[in-house]
Amino acid sequence: MSAVLPHAPLSVLSPSPAPVALRLDGVTKRHGAGGDAVVALDTMSFAVKKGEFVCVVGASGCGKSTMLNLVAGLDTPSAGKVTVAGERPALMFQESALFPWLSVEENVAFPLQMQGLSRKARAARVAELLHLVHLDKFAKRRPHELSGGMKQRVALARALAQQAELLLMDEPFAALDAMMRDHLHSELETLWQKTGLTVVFVTHNVREAVRLGDRVLLLSSRPGRLVAEYQVDLDRPRRIESPEVARLARTITDRLLEAARAAA
Amino acid sequence: MPQRELAGDPLARAHLHAVPGGDDGGATGREGHVLIDMPERTEAEDPLRAGLRAAVGDPSHDSPGPGDRPGRGRALWSSAWPKLTAVAMALVVWELVVLSGWRPEYVLPGPGAVLGRLWTDLLAGDIGVAAAITMKRAVIGYAIALVAGVSLGLVLARVKVLRTAAGSLLTGLQTMPSVAWFPLAILLFQLSEAAILAVVVLGAAPSIAIGLLTSTDQVPPLLVRAGKVMGARGFALYRHIIIPAALPGFVAGLKQGWAFAWRSLMAGELLVIIGHAPSIGVRLQFSRELSDAEGLLAWMLVVMLLGVLVDGLVFGALERKIREGRGLTAEHA
Known part of the structure; x- marks a missing residue:
């Protein structure tokens, strides 16, 4: 971690951070003003390395969504500084947020269109992305014709289309059944390994966080504070029901409950 | 990062362990659903999937698609017969009232006589001439109302203060029966086309503006957020997200605006008689003055038919197209 601290000494001999x-x-x-102001996030500091998969867990009210909004540039912090490498980060939500008036391929093409890509360049890139999420056959379908899992895969393809270095995910699989979630975990892991993306994945499911993350950040509630962080040194691909995942998940859950008791 | 270089395919592993029961309660009975979502891979690669495919059926045939819909002719007939039956029943009731002798036939003629009259007037060209005059007014009036309503709606949607100030005024305008405008319109414009058009516009524009306002209010904030994240700001946000998202509600407003315009127009043509223009309203009025009950009822049918035609062919079709594209139609709607 010392490599990412702003005042870390930078020796010529040491490997570059x-x-x-x-x-x-x-x-x-802070939301609101004066005496009514609510502190959603409190002096939060952390860094995510390029290509890292970081999961953020916390009970409701820990400011997860506020944090994502700040990182996505949809909101500005009351104090402190958010630095994002590259262009605007991509963001995926719990609901697919696909545009119902567009077909699957038009949805995936949307960020490319916003970037001013030509129709031809868009088509090639969209075909590539739909292939990546195994939805080639569904290019012409409308979102309402797809199942929940397929919608989230289209949303993932659309997020990848943005070519951002950073992918933010706000409980993207929370609305899916357990089996579909397992399946999409593998798919996401593969895509992440293929693309070298940096992922910040917010969830309230601790096992999911351990299943996916290189690192798990634990936030406390009201105000949202970074209380602990865990390095997940388990081999990939992991299984969500494996004892190693369960063991670390239990440790994190215990710490989470402790933080919740302290807040109450 | 050597741990990322994988020997096997995690996808295959994931669903190999997931499919046979799993340890999650939610997994039971979902095989068909999950199969649809599985990536396509050959059955040689994956015998388990092949077995399941044989047991459950090929998922690519289970998913909904245009190919599954019944034939066009059948669909047309299934939507037409209830309507035709309703019309036939209305005609029967009408005939029964006439047969009961409640009013003499020269005051209340039966459907046979009226439909006969409608046919001869149609062949004589009277209906065509009158409908042309009336529809021209309707189209001009509605076009002005459309421009006025949309402009007003957009301004109010953008400027919050104006909306607070003028919102209730707009609702007041909408609820005011447009006939009540005619005395003022006649004072201002005399008995002229302008008087009729003014009232048609006043009748339709508020509905169109309100439709636009409420439909933009109801755009899901999540879609706006998604659009912003992907780089749609300012005008692009309106063009690519807010307007298409608001379209179904906006079309409903357009349709209601048409209904108001048509009512206002009929009231106008009855009150503002312009002699050299034999519009539908003028023909109605003349039929009454000549105590020509057959003609009166025939012209009333023309008013009804035109209203239904425009509503169904223009606005209904537009609404259906939008709703179908987004999966908003109920089954067998």
Whole structure:
């Protein structure tokens, strides 16, 4: 971690620090003003290395969504600084948020269209992305014709189309059944390995976090504070029901409950 | 990062362990659903999937698609027969009332006589001439109302203060029966086309503006957020997200605007008689003055038919197209 601290000494002889995809420096977010102000995030600092898969867990009210909004540039912090490498990050939600008036391929093409790509360039890229999420055959379908899992895969393809270095995911699989979730975990892991993306994955499911993350950040509630972080040194691909995942998940859950008791 | 270089395919592993029962309660009875979502792979690669495919059926045939819908002719007939039956029943009731002798036939003629009259007037060209005059007014009035309503709606949607100030005024305008405008319109414009058009516009524009406002209000914030994240800001956000998302509600407003325009127009043509233009309203009025009950009822049918035709062919078709594209139609709607 020392490599990403702002005041870390930088020796010529030491290997260059891993490039950072996202950095939060003392970020605070207050909603409202004066005496009614609610602190959603309290002096939060952390960094995510390029290509890292970081999961953020916490009970409701821990400011997960606020944090994602700040990182996505949809909101500005009350204090502190958010630094994002590259262009605007891509963001995936719990609901697919596909545009119902567009076909699957038009949805995936949308960010490319916003970037001003030609129709021809868009078509080639969209075909590639739909192939990546195994939905080639469904290019002409409308979102309402797809199941929940397929919709989330289209949303993933659309997020990847943005060519962002950083992919933010806001409980993207929370609305799916357990089996579909397992399946999409594998798919996401494969895609992440193929593309070298940096992923920040917010969830309230601790096992999911351990299943996916290189690192798990634990936030406390009201105000949202970074209370602990866990390095997940388990081989991939992992299985969500494996004892190693379960063991670490239990440790994190215990710490989470402790934080919740302290807040109450 | 050597741990990322994988020997096997995690996908195959994931569903190999997931399919046979699993340890999750939610997994039972979902095989068909899950199969649809599985990536396509050959059965040689994956015998388990092949077995399941044989047991459950090929998922590519289970998913909904246009190919599954019944034939066009059958669909047309299934939507037409209830309507035809309803019309036939209305005619029967009408005939029964006439047969009961409640009013003499020169005051309330039966459907046979009226439909006969409708046919001869149609052949004589009277109906064509009158419908042309009336529809021209309707189209001009509605076009002005459309421009006015959309402009007003957009301005109010953009400027919050104006909306607070003018919102209730707009609702007041919408609920006011448009006939009540005629005395003022006649004072201002005399007995002229302008008087009729003014009232048609006043009748339709508020509905169109309100339709636009409520439909943009109801755009899901999540879609707006998604659009912003992908780089749609300012005008692009309106063009690519807010307008298409608001379209179904906006078309409903357009349709209601048409209904108001048509009512206002009929009231206008009855009150503002312009002699050299034998519109539908003028023909109705003349039929009454000549105590020509057959003609009166025939012209009333023309008014009804035109209203239904425009509503169904223009707005109904537009609404259906939008709703179908988004999966908003109920089965067998």
